[in-house]
Amino acid sequence: MRVRPTDATPPRPWHTLSAERIQEALECDLAGLDQAQVQQRRERYGENRLAPPRRRSALRRLLLQFHNILLYVMMAAALVTAVLGYWVDTSVLFAAVLINAVIGFIQEGKAESALEAIRGMLSPVATVVRDGKRQQIDASELVPGDLVLLASGDRVPADLRLLTVKELRVEEAALTGESLPVEKAPEVVSLDAPLGDRYGMAYSGTLVVYGQASGVVVGTGADTELGKINRMLGSIGQVTTPLLRQIDRFGRMLAFAILAIGAVTFLLGTFWRGETPAHMFMMVVALVASAIPEGLPAIMTITLALGVQRMAHRHAIIRRLPAVETLGSVTVICSDKTGTLTRNEMTVQRVVCAGQVFDVGGVGYAPEGDISADGQIVDIARHPALALAIRAGVLCNDARMRLDDDGQWQVEGDPTEGALLVLGSKAGHDQDACSAEWPRLDSIPFESQHRFMASSHHDEQGEPWIFVKGAPERLLDMCSQQFGRDGEQPLDADYWRRMATDTAAQGLRLLALACKRAAPAGATLSFDDTSAGFTLLALVGIIDPPRDEAIAAVSDCHQAGIRVKMITGDHADTARAIGAHLAIGVGKPAVTGAELALMDDAALRRVVMEVDVFARANPEHKLRLVQALQENGQVVAMTGDGVNDAPALKRSDVGVAMGLKGTEAAKEAADMVLADDNFATIASAVREGRAVYDNLKKFILFMLPTNGGEALVVIAALLVGLGLPLTPVQVLWINMVTSSTLGLALAFEPAEGGIMQRHPRAPGTALLSGFFVWRVVMVSCLMMIGAFGLYYWELANGTGSESARTMAVNAVVVSEMFYLINSRHIFAPVLNREGFTGNPYVLLAIAACIPLQLAFTYAPPMQNIFGSAGLSGQEWLKVLGAGVLVFVAAELEKWVIRRSGLAARLAGS
CATH class of the missing domain: 2.70.150.10 (Calcium-transporting ATPase, cytoplasmic transduction domain A)
Known part of the structure; x- marks a missing residue:
């Protein structure tokens, strides 16, 4: 091409x-x-x-998937286990690396097809x-x-x-x-x-x-507005997620800590205690292998996949796996108005007649709702001006209503005319019945230069009528009378202008209805028949109303500390009125795209944090707004349905496209697609995202003390001058059992209560705060005390080294079993029924781990491989005591934190 x-x-x-x-x-x-x-x-x-962008080769894209600190760590672990001859572990690790890379490769290929979707619009x-x-x-x-x-x-076409x-x-x-x-x-x-x-x-x-x-x-081509959007989309790189940035930093810190501990251990054992360099090297290799969190990618994938599954049940379809967690860290949601916050179904909400104003209930195209005045439902038959105005709106109309196969009402034709048909149905003026009683004889279609539509009819008695609908200022020029409570009376133009201004101030689109009891002068209806002599019936206020569930969802987001901003291509007055209904930008001005274009980047960064409603925004404005928020340190979710939204969707941290009414370009650029086009679904997805992050953090807090405890046991033995309490193969056994069975259970943790009452975590927050480092160190020390204490005690009492080491291994694993229950809640207590039974997978994991440890202790083949020995009942009681020590101390620490009032502050860190 x-x-x-x-x-x-x-x-x-x-x-x-x-x-x-x-x-x-x-x-x-x-x-x-x-x-x-x-x-x-x-x-x-x-x-x-639209010229296709230059793409990286498939091989280059695949190789770049391995450029990830977490995968480097996993590959290092695989090499270490290969050196030790544990080929099963090596195979599992390399398979996990390959699977992660392939998933990333496939997802990136899907993202690039957003450009193809735009080119397909030509x-x-x-x-x-x-x-x-x-x-x-x-x-x-x-x-x-x-x-x-x-x-x-x-x-x-151009x-x-x-x-x-x-x-x-x-x-x-x-x-x-x-x-x-x-x-x-x-x-x-x-x-x-x-x-x-x-x-x-x-x-x-x-x-x-x-x-x-x-x-x-x-x-043509790249010089079109569509081409500009295509260029913007092609120039936007993939934005990494907060979780991946945190994991990257965490991996670097952990790698440094592991190497430092390994070096200290090697030096202590070789130069202080006289162990052979070869023996200490194998010990350090085992410690390094155990400390590398090879279970983290698996737990990440499983936790995120479970989040995807739960979100799918809530009509949120995730296209990129990390987006699940990113939702939980969102601080700002930028939402399109039409179809997301609103129903995208024009609805009559107000009818102004001479001397009286009527409110219309119900929303959307479903013909359900009452007509009331001053809070009282009215009888249409007692208000002839209202009844005639509604009839005029139904008859002077080219749209049609229909009920689709799903039982949903749809409008074929102009949405504004559809709103008048729905009003007629609410008042008992069905379109087919009205047309049969007052058949149309001729019409003048709407033209922008004339700004009205007219139709001629005769009623049941054969009397002629001409109805018109159109812009209020145009119909005022055509009318000399108005239909009041006492029939026709002289037109009060000032009254109608005041009511038009008042109605428009509420963000309603205005339409006027008028009639004339006359037949066309000629054989057909002409513009001469519409020049004058009409009677004004009513002003109609129409709006695309906000979704009820969106109002509640915006409130939920505000409670969760998430700011909601509305960015729309609609007019400022309409946007401001809808925003007021949704509690978005109340008491603040609406900024238009023309005003944004005059701002430099510094001014925009300031304004975007102060203003919540942006109107008449084009694609460049939306993209600049997202970038300005991100430069202010915000994590941004952007919703949209049009091709104009695609660049901002791709640039945002989480792009959310509409599944029902969204364009393919928007869906391909997005990370998540709403199957029901409902803003409320985003709030549900944020809840799931926060739960996913909580579970990942719980897993890391559970996993690291195992690694730390093993290292401290070895270091303590070296300092005291004893033989090593854990052999290299025993260290790998502990690591395998605790990661592959116990840790996975935390992926199934349900969301904790009050999760949506928290404020979002601050962007840039480390995966492990200072407090969590303390928690890891505390539990590591407790495990070391239990395992090394038993080892030292048994040796002092003359127990053989094999039995003492077996008790140390079991003490670490049993401590992990107890600590797994502690880890279900970071601050809340687990000494209750929910704490022990709220996640059945925790009990299943412990039940699966017990026979593994019994096999390790008593099965002769395992004894030959790992150097273990059978234990007596009294020795098992001592092992259980080590686990109880960890459990009680961890719960006591939580209690102190809750009593000191630090839990809420630490939860956001």
Whole structure:
């Protein structure tokens, strides 16, 4: 495929140029380009395609998966076990490394397909005028200056400056976030007009839903707005997650600590106690192998996978495994408005008649809800102006309502007209029944230059009627009367303007309804019939209402210390009103994209922390906002559904796409997809993410004391001058048993109570805080005291070294069994029924570990391999005593922390 040359057309403010200036600048006319011009421009500008990005080879991507400190540690452990001849352990470790790398390779390949999804949005064909003839061509052959014809159902094939427009409405939600189709007009607009307000432009990848138009191609391929998004997306690298950054730091610190302990142990044994260098080298190798957390990748994968499974039950589909935990560390959620916080279903909430205001209950397209005034449900029949206004909205209407196979109400046609049909159903004015009683004779469709729609009917008695609906200021010019409680009366224009201002201030879109009891002057309805003489019936306030569950979810996020910001392509007034309903940005201004464009990076970093509602935002604005938040140290989740959201979704720490109404480009760029398009699902996912992080931390706090205790036992023996309490193979046995059986149980821990009342952990927090280092050291010392104490005691009483070592090994493992129960809660007590039985996998793990230790102690083959010996009942009681020591001391430490009031502060560290 040909790649666009570098001498592309410089960006120009095409929306500010008239049709004549456009044709002059691009050297074209209404007869279209000739073949010579087309060929010349194709050679200069290239094909109308989005060039694929340069990709790394599959081999390079696979090799880079191994560039990870955790995998380095695992491979080191595998080499050590190979040196010792434990080929089963070596095979398991290398298999774990390979599996982790393959998973990462597959996930990265999926992420790169986001660019393919955007390129797939380009139209395959285009209708053009060339050499004065209308023809259909492959859209990739378009060049700047081509004259393109658009009709309803077409996907716009390139960026066009519209020349002629006939009732054109274009669905631009995927590009601008605008919730309704945009009415287009060929007039010029100001230079600083946002993308959604450039009514004289039609952009590549958007969809024509109504009308016809012609336009000149002003941008192809990479020069289109879609191309700009593609370039932004291609330039954004993969953002690493907080957990992976913490694991990386943890791995480096642990590697340093392991090497330091190994060096100290070797020097003490060789130069102080006279052990042979060969023996001490094998001891150090065993200690290093035991200290390397080879179980950590497995527990990470299992814990994250369980989180994925639980989230799937809550309609959150995870595409990248680390995103599970990242959700738990989110400090800011940037949400799109339409379809995420709101229902994406326009709803009438207010009807203003002469002298009375009515509130309409219910949300969305389901025809359920009451009509009330002053808090009292009204009888429509007692309010003739209201009843006639509702009838007018149903009859002067081209949309249709239908019930789909899933029992959900859907609207076919303009969403605003659909809202009027739903209002009619709530009032008992079914569309089919109304149309049968008052059949339509003719109509004038809505046109942007006239700003109204009209239809003529006759009622059951055969009396003629003309209904109009449209912009309030336009209908006020057409009306001389208003329908009040006592019938028709002179129009009070000031009253209607005041009510329009009041309704608009609540973020409602306004529509006026009027009627005239007359027949068309001619055979058909014409504009002359709509010039004057109408009676104003009502103003209708329509809004895309917030989801009830989103309101509750935003409140949950605020309680959890997570800030919610709304970033939308919609108008500022609408965004501010929806934000107020959701308790987002209350009492604060809404900042528009035009204002953001004037800010430098420093000003934006300040504003983004103070303001919560951003309106008329284009893709560049969304991306800058996410980056500014991250530069302020925030962990950002970004939601979106359009291709305009894809760059910000990819750049954020957790990109969340909509599964029902989202574009493929958004889904491919995201880490998580909401199967129900519901913001409340994000709050549930955050809860699961926090639980996942808690479980990972519990596993590390459980695992490290085993390694530390083993090292301290050996060091203590060297300091006292005794033989080594643990042989190298016994050290590896302990490590295998505690990691492969006991530790895995913590992956199944349920979320602790009050998890969503905590504030998010501070970005950059270390995986192990100072307190947790203390916990690891304390438990390591307790295990050392139990194991070394028994070893020393038994030797002092004349017990053989094999039995003494067997007791030391069992003391460490039994201590781990008891400490596993302690580890279920970091601060809360476990001396209750929930503490012992709340996670059945803990009991199963202990039950699985017991026969392994019995086999280690009594099975002759195991005795030959590990140098163990059988123990008496009295000796087992001493071993249990070592475990009880750890359990009681750990619970006592928790009690002291809770009594001192430090638990809440330490939980966030």
